[in-house]
Amino acid sequence: METWKRPRKPPACDPCKVRRVLCHPQPGGAPCPRCLEKGFICTTTAVPRGRPRKHPVQPASGRPHQTTPPLVLHPLPNFASSAPCPELSPEFVAHCFEGLTFNALYQHPLIMATSIRSELHAVSFQINLLPPQSRVLALCSVAFGSLCAFHESVLGDGPRPDSFLDPVFFSSSPDLLSCGVRRAAACQALRSEALKAAWKVGIILLASHENAASCYLLDLMDQTHEIASAGRPWATAYIAHMRSLAVWRTPPEVPWAPSSSGFLWIAYLMCDCLISARSRTPPLVTAQDQLLLCGPEPPLETLLATLEQSMNNPDVSLLWTSTKTYMFHITTIARELVEKITGDVPRDRPLSQIAVLSFLESLSKIYSILTLLLDLVDALTAVPVISPPAVLDGAQIDVLAVTAAFGACFGFSGIVLPFYRELQHRDAEAREGAPTRERLQAHHMAVLAAREMARGIRYVPKIHYSPVHWETIRSWAEWAAEEADLAGGTISPEEARDLETLADELKLLGYSLDAASAPETVALIARMEGHVNRTIASLFLPPDDGSHLNEGAVSLQK
Known part of the structure; x- marks a missing residue:
């Protein structure tokens, strides 16, 4: 009588292994239910079982028997979708x-x-x-x-x-x-x-x-x-x-034209490095890539001195070339952040105080330059908010200014928050009761960066499409909500305005992305709007005729 043996369960697929969740392999190479639902590529990498032989079996001739190892056929990725195309x-x-x-x-x-x-x-x-x-x-x-x-x-x-x-x-x-x-x-x-x-x-x-x-x-x-x-x-x-x-690479016709390959390349290379900084993954963009596609740029000290000397004579070409240099250095600093502070290798070692102090010094210079760039944008556009359309095919001054202003704000904010979160993480690991001096300085920079991120969003038209920035905006929204919670709900009209800007941006991004299916996202938006509404309510004057708002409430509404 044959003994019945339970069939061996097929191995879990690679995405389920990475996420450490239970996998339900399907017969015939079909994707598992979880990968099918999430739209992941359901692949399974074969893992050899058992220990290798210490003494391989030798053929009778005494010479090592050379055989071709069996070819492991990996299934092709499954790109099935739960809905018809x-x-x-x-x-x-x-x-x-x-x-x-x-x-x-x-x-x-x-x-x-x-x-x-x-x-x-x-x-x-x-x-x-x-x-x-x-x-x-x-x-x-x-x-x-x-x-x-x-x-x-x-x-x-x-x-x-x-x-x-x-x-x-x-x-x-x-x-x-x-x-x-x-x-x-x-x-x-x-x-x-x-x-x-x-x-x-x-x-x-x-x-x-x-x-x-x-x-x-x-x-x-x-x-x-x-x-x-x-x-x-x-x-x-x-x-x-x-x-x-x-x-x-072709020489640009004019240095401030949207078709200028150098400016556009450094803008997109900066975005790529900011993704690496946000996710703490090795940067894909190297210093050689920057030089190859964008050419060398002057140091930050030279850029700062140039802007300070030229503020009395604002010029769109100055804005365009200065923003290019600024983004070039943001890209470099974002790469250094991962390689020296937040990446997996520096995380396995004691935090380098030299790297932290050097990064704080760079942030201080970057913020000074950002302030001058935004003053230059305001001088060129007369009003800080540009109306639609936001088509970037032309070279209108307002479109150039919006592009430069948002890119500058996004770049600064994109390197500050990962830096602050890393110092926060290090303090938690060390179980220190009070934050270190460096973390307090980083917190101050984060306060400034949150304000500039909201300001950058207000520069662009009300209707814009940037779903790729979801993770960055959501991270800043969480940080701003945490700060408002720590303040006990008592925040200034300016802080409430920034919260409202970030909450509105999350809702606009929710037009493109499935944000409402996540309860935590809906709760975050409600939490931020709660702080805003309480601030507006607190700005009402004591009821004499019940119909007046003080100056702070009026400015918040604007």
Whole structure:
């Protein structure tokens, strides 16, 4: 009589292993339920079991028996989606590309070096008629554009804006967060289609304009995902292609034009380094990359002296060249932050006081330069808030100023918070009762950075699309809410205004991303709005006629 043996459970897939959660492997190479729901690539890496033989068996001849090891066949990534992909009709594709006009991240030099728009127009937006590499780029563009699309194929039934710049919907509609929830399944399905095509064509293996741009867009979409891959394979490929195709460099026609390759390259390289700083992962952008694509820049001391001497004669070219130098140094400092303070290697060692003091000194210089740059923006635009449209295809002074102001604020804020959180983490590990002097200095910088982050958001038009910045904005919103909690709910009108700005930005980002499905996000927005409402209520004068607000309340409303 044969003894029944329980069948061995298949091994857990790689994403479930990384997250340390229970996996339910499916037969036939199908993705597990968790990967299917989250849209992860469900792969399983075979792990050899048992101990290796200490003394390998020798053949009778006494000579080592040379055999070819068996080939381990890894299953191809599964890009299945829990929802059907929207029909890629010419009308839907054209709609998504129209939305990309308002997304500054799509103005990357990699994408501008392609002819994807003219190719699509030539085939009347029929993606299936494009060559393979262009077809992949078009699919990646549509998937990225679906994050701001309001087409019925994406949002289904329900309230939606009438245009990409619908002032009524984006300023007063209570349905912003519901849009992100409704679009999630369709966006995931479109991303899966882009991944399938990218894998089939092998865009990682061949450097070309189209493949580099597709890798860039796939990495951007990873940053909006619930859990981005720590290795960032698409970003690694995009950087490798970028280096191979560095012959794109052309001298700019005028130093402040939006087409200036040096300015645009350093802006996008800065964003990439800020992602590494935020996630404490090794930077992909090297110092050689900066020099190759942007050229050398003067030191911070020279930039600060130049700005101080030129403030009486504001000029847009000064703003553009100064912002380029500023972002160049932000990129360098962000890389040093990971390599010397927050990365895995420095975390295994005692905190370097020299590195911390040097970083604080750099932050002080950067903040001084940021203050002068924003004063220059205000002098050039006369009013701090620029009205739509925010299309970055032209060289209007107001668009240049908005781009420079937001980039400068975002860069400074992007390196301050990871630094402060690391010192906070170190103090908690050391179980020190009082914060160290360096942490107090970092906290002061974080207070300034939170204010500048909110100020930078107020510079841009009310309607803008930047879903990739979700994690950064959410981190600053949590920090600002913590500070308001520690203050016992008693905050100044300026602090309340900044809280309101960050809360509104989270809701605007929730139009593109599925933020409302996370209870903690909804609770965070409510918490921030609670502090704002209490501050407004406290600014009412004692009731004499019951109809007046003091000056602080009026300024907060503005």
